[in-house]
Amino acid sequence: MADTPLQIADREAKAEERITVTGVLVDAVKGAVASVQEYALLCGRTLYALFTPPYYLQDILQQMDSIGAGSLPIILLSGFFIGAVMVLQTGSQFTRFGQSSLTGDVVAIALVRELGPSLTGLLVTGRCATGIASELGSMLVTEQVDAMRAMGTNPIRKLVAPRVIATLLMLPLLTAMTDFTGLIGGCVASVFSLRLTAIEFWRRAIDALDFADLMQGFTKPFFFAFILATIGCYKGLTVRGGTQGVGRATTQAAVLSSVLIIVADAFLTKVALYLADKLF
């Protein structure tokens, strides 16, 4: 079929446009600013939906099952071996100074304050942020999101809010599981590798922890949950380019939420340490 005059005119106009380095940079900055603006809008609407009815309880429970119970096996397995590896790595150093009993302190503090929340956040990102992005992206390209809107449903309330609520509720619990299985893994490694007794390990581990450590360790997951769920939803709901775009959005969701979780972790740690110093 021959091109229409409009198509021919457009092509000629585009051919006349000259690509310059400045133009490319300006477009990239504009795109980045627009993305931040879109993401901020999505976060704002999501927060509004979190605190105002109606709620889709069935969808929240489904997502809690998928995100929480579904992530449990990888969390338990990873947590156990992370704890064990930490003991193996630190134990050899402490043994040189005859302080192998300190491994319990180190493992407990490192797990509860830092490794538990961040590794759980990253593991759940790998499993759930990508899942959310691909699911919502597929719904978008098959016009299911438009169909939802056409039938009078707000996709933020129906699709985004349940996923964010479920992640907010599940990630702290999963973090607790990581911490616990990590300590079990550390205990097993201490007993078999460092010849410590299990009682000694647990006593040192529990004594080493302050209330401030627990506060820090269980505050972070709420921020990480919000980041991974909203990034997953944002990437899914802004898919461009059909099924190929869904794949791209999934990858971007994993990368972006992982990076943001690590960046946020640094700031949250600084704030938590400051507050711990002032309050406790």
Add this chain to the structure above:
Amino acid sequence: MQRAIPSSSDVNPAIKFENVRIGFEEGDILRGVTFQVQERETLVLLGETGTGKTLSLKLAAGLMRPSTGIVRVLGKEVSSMQERDLLEFRRHIGFVFQEGALFDSMTVGDNVAYRLLEDGVKDQEIEPRVLEALRFVELEHTVELFPSELSGGMRRRVSIARALINQPPIVLYDSPTAGLDPVTSQTIIALILRLRDVFGVTALLATQRLQDGFALANFRFDPAAKRVVHSASNGHTAGGASVAETRFLVLRDGGVYFEGGQEELSSTKDDYLKRFLV
């Protein structure tokens, strides 16, 4: 079935586009389009790919906003309504998407019942209404199946059942027969005729297949005989009532290239329009 929503009898026309313009980074797709659809009328939107047919439907449903211009539906200016108001207003409009756009994680029954579930209708009322809608599209037996278990034509029919569940006065069809075999296409067209002639639905139908539009213009559903009959039979003339109810609008280069009835279109001397007639 009774209408669950207010009648649009006091509103004329049912859909009105006034100098509507919309575009993307690549340029404007619609450049000042003006047309209207009267109540109980069917307007067939024709055009090549990328001429803005689907866009026009999404504008009419308030799923997109024009850059400039006004879109009025049932007397409401949807182009300037807030999303919150639009969500409520869209319950008065049925939308049949090109590929059906059924929710693939739900059964056929849940898909059709979706709007009723959202409205908090009681369970005992939902089931008979869902079965009635599915019976209308002759797919009552698929209520427990998932969309992935249906053929393309069946998915479109379920989509029609979903669109008519609360008896909207306006239904927007996006290429309802695209990619279907001729027999299935006829089934879909027969359903659209039934919706129009039994429930008096106002329709905006986007398609690339002119034969769909001609079928809508030349045939009607006879509720007494419960079958599709030629408009010329039973007192209707091909150039009479049925033609007045079905008009054609051809979009080209962002504007309205042709607007009129079947006879004008079929007797056109215009080379571009003749391409649709082949």
